């Protein structure tokens with residue numbers, strides 16, 4: 273098992289970049305999150321050219337170094353070009369078996385799922401983790417759909433054994449509930465990248481997640 277794959281068992285706060293929402297820019301956000309202890313970063317960029325994405329992805333990879341897993345959203349070509357640690361894909365992106373064939377066994381593949389059926393299918397098709405979405409209503413992703421609520425996390429937890437990353441509408445007020453209901457890790461995009469202090473927000477999320485995981489274990 274690669275070192276980065278081992279790190280996947282230890283993730284708590286998961287950073288997804290958003291250059292449209294970010295106050296200080298993607299690279300600054302990644303830097304701030306990683307120095308604050310974030311162990312997984314997903315480069316999610318919908319507007320830039322492939323050339324710009326490759327240049328930025330190389331910089332993100334360098335910031336992550338050995339400290340954080342570095343994944344690229346959707347763009348398997350970009351992930352391959354920069355030798356990222358893996359990808360995060362959605363239900364309408366490249367089928368996971370095809371992505372695995374292209375990326376090989378060593379790369380990490382995360383898949384967005386919306387319910388227990390997609391989660392079981394994700395595990396059976398070789399996903400390394402699932403992103404369960406959206407837990408709450410969110411304005412950050414226009415087509416995310418209605419929040420499924422925290423109780424659904426436990427249903428998924430009871431059905432699969434790969435890590436569950438919760439996403440959608442999560443903030444510091446509701447994040448305890450998300451972890452108590454079975455999420456291993458969580459994403460909070462706007463709550464972190466729209467803040468003036470990404471380091472402080474990342475540290476606070478990590479502390480709350482860790483404290484909750486310790487309490488329920």
Ligand code: TZP
Pocket residue numbers: 288405406409410411412413416439440441442459460461462463
């Ligand atoms: N995928 C599902 S919901 C979402 C994505 C990228 C947006 C989450 O953003 P926020 O600001 O944490 O609700």
Ligand code: MG
Pocket residue numbers: 345346361362365
């Ligand atoms: Mg996608």
